[in-house]
Amino acid sequence: MRLLHTSDWHIGRSLHGSDLLWAQGQVLDSLVDVVTAESVDIVLVAGDVYDRAVPSADATMLLDRVLVRLRAAGAQVVLTPGNHDSARRLGFAADLLSRSGVHVRAATASLDEPVLFTDRHGEVAIYGIPYLEPVVARHELGLGGGRSEGPLSHEVVLGAAMDRVRADLFLRPGVRSVVLAHAFVGGALPSDSERDICVGGVDLVPERVFDGVDYVALGHLHRPQSLTHRMRYSGSPLAYSFGEAGQQKQAWLVELDAHGLADVQPVPLPTPRPLTMLTGELADLLADPDLHLAEQHFVSARITDPVRPADPMRRLQGRFPFAVHMEWVGAGRPADARSYxxxxxxxxxxxxxxxxxxxxxxxxxxxxxxxxxxxxxxxxxxxxxxx
Incomplete structure (x- = not known):
């Protein structure tokens, strides 16, 4: 069985006010091409499908189009909500959608009820764990009632969720298993475009929480990375901050054989418009012939003129029409630490x-x-x- 692991689509997100919906459409359509070329059976989307709890009409239309195309290409889809999504909204009509091959696993109460698929080797159980906010999830997972019992961490609620998953797997001997989860696992490297999901380090979840399954498809962090052979972040399909400039975005192609996880390979994704960071005096940036490629890139510029230039953003966009961010750093005079x-x-x-x-x-x-x-x-x- 072949799975395509992706996450953090953030449909509807912008880059410094510049609309990215067209770029998201292009890169998500490329996933359809991968499904066709690699004979993918199931697409896994590990959270943050949308960028906000109440997505725009255009964002929902794009998701609808992509899901229809993925199904037409022959793949079923399993997706879960992340911390940017509204689980209740994303889970609307989940039972109806499952009949068409789109399986939305958005309910905490049923996270130990897998979507079952079958290949020539037998069954594969795919569990979707929605993003678990500890204060809310504690009640649904039976972990206690109020603040007097102390704060709960993501480790505790995800541990309880995985205990339920492992208990269900115990009743399915020989069944291969996959878990989707949206979390910050210890040892992973964040980017500067993720929204914090907790404060003070209690968002960190140790790898051992996910023991006992063949593959863990993680979402939340936007940098593609492998924590272990069986536990990976796909990262976001687009760069959502200039800190991600130059990253090769990707998905993971996961293969299961009769014994479990057989192979995992990266699948590079296209970059509709690269991100470039420029530093220098404005006149130099506008005149430098070596910067001609940046004229078609999203640009963030650090202007180092000793005196702030007049109308710098308009002049910058005269050469770099997709410049979306500018910072004048001047001569770097020391900051005044006194209060206003x-x-x-x-x-x-x-x-x-x-x-x-x-x-x-x-x-x-x-x-x-x-x-x-x-x-x-x-x-x-x-x-x-x-x-």
Whole structure:
């Protein structure tokens, strides 16, 4: 049996305000091509299908189109919600969808009820564990009632979920098994585009929690990586931050034989529009002939001019039309650690404006500018007294 492990589609996400739905459509359509070329039987989507709990109409239409195409290509689909999804919304009509070969496993209460598939070697049980928020999941998993019993970690709730999975597997001797889970497993490397799922380290889940199954298809972290041969993150199909620039995005092609996990191979995914980070003075970036490829990339620029240039983003987009982020770092003058109140105490209006201008453009006002500002402040004070 051949499985395609993917996750973190985040349909509807943008990049610094730039719509990515067209790029998501392209890369998700490429999964359909993989299903056809590799004779994939089942596509596993390990959470964060959407980018928000209430997705837009366009986002839901894209998911509908992709699921229809995956089924038409011959693969069934098993998907679970992540921390960005609403489990109840994603699970709408789950029973009806399962009849068409799309299996949405969004209910905590039934996480130990696998989707069963059959090949020439027998049965494969696929368990979908939805994202488990400890405070909510504790009740559904029978782990206690209130705050007085102490905080629960992701390790505790996922451990309880896996205990249920292993108990069900005990009653299915010889059945091969796969688990989908959305979690931060210890030893994995995060990116800067994931949303924190907890505070203080209690989101970390040790590998041993997932003992006892043939393959663990993980979601949540956007960097593709292998924790063990049988436990992997597919990563997101697109780069969702400039910290992921240059990453080769992928899915995992998983093969099961009569004895369990036989092989896992990476499947590279296309990059509809690469991400590039540029650093330098604005005039140099606009004139450098070696940057011609970046003209078709999403661009994040760090402008190092000693004085903030006029209208830098518009000028940057004149050459790099897909520039979506710009930061002026200036000459790097040391930051003032004083509070806002301390910086204003005992200062006149002109001194405050002078410091503001120096902060914005890293250069103090010249005498002519200071005189003009002073005249304006005096006139404003006179108008205020007259009123």
């Amino acid at each position: 109140t301390d910086r204003l105490r005992g200062r006149g209006d002109l001194e405050v404006v002078d410091e503001f201008v120096a902060h914005v453009r890293d250069r103090e006002m010249c005498p002519a500018e200071r005189e003009l500002i002073g005249q304006g402040l005096t006139a404003a004070a006179q108008d205020e007294r007259l009123s």
